[in-house]
Amino acid sequence: MTKAGRGRAPRIIGESCLAATLALTAGVAPATAEPEAPLQDPTQPPEQNSSVVMPALGESETEATVVRWHKEVGDPVAAGETLAEVESSKVNAEIPAPADGVLQEIAVGEGQTAAPGATLGVVGPQEITPAD
Incomplete structure (x- = not known):
């Protein structure tokens, strides 16, 4: 006789113990997680x-x-590359590019202030130049 047959719940590996225990005591199979969307x-x-x-x-x-600003509008950028430097009364920080692409817009220029969460600029897809 297996351990599970002696009144013990089977050992669940790789799943949440609480979710598995609740599912076993309710007599239903544990729910499976939805597959994550593929990352870009x-x-x-x-x-x-x-x-x-x-x-x-x-x-x-x-x-x-x-x-x-370390880049100008139209310059190619790489994800994580420093685009701008900002400073507050207590902190100096570098602002990285959120993705590979081209700096499409600078919304807050040098010397201007912005609140946390404000859009400083926009990185967009690289323009595809048609072949001659």
């Missing part, structure tokens, strides 16, 4: 625009100033 290949340009967003720099920080 970071080496491919985005299919749509991605916003460059001012991060939250601290609990008491309500705004920060864009000190310098």
Whole structure:
């Protein structure tokens, strides 16, 4: 006789113990997780625009100033590459590109301030130049 046959619940590996225990005691099979959507290949340009967003720099920080843009509109960018530098009264930070592509727009220029969550710029797909 197996351990499960002696009144013990079978050992569940790789699933939430609580969910499996509840499912076994209710007499139903544990639910399976939905498959996750495939992630975009970071080496491919985005299919749509991605916003460059001012991060939250601290609990008491309500705004920060864009000190310098490292790229100009039309320049190609790589995901994670520094696009801009911002500073607040307590924090200096670099703002990375959210995706590979081209810097399409600068919404907050150098010397201007923005609140956390504000769109600083936009990275979009690389323009495909038609062959001659």
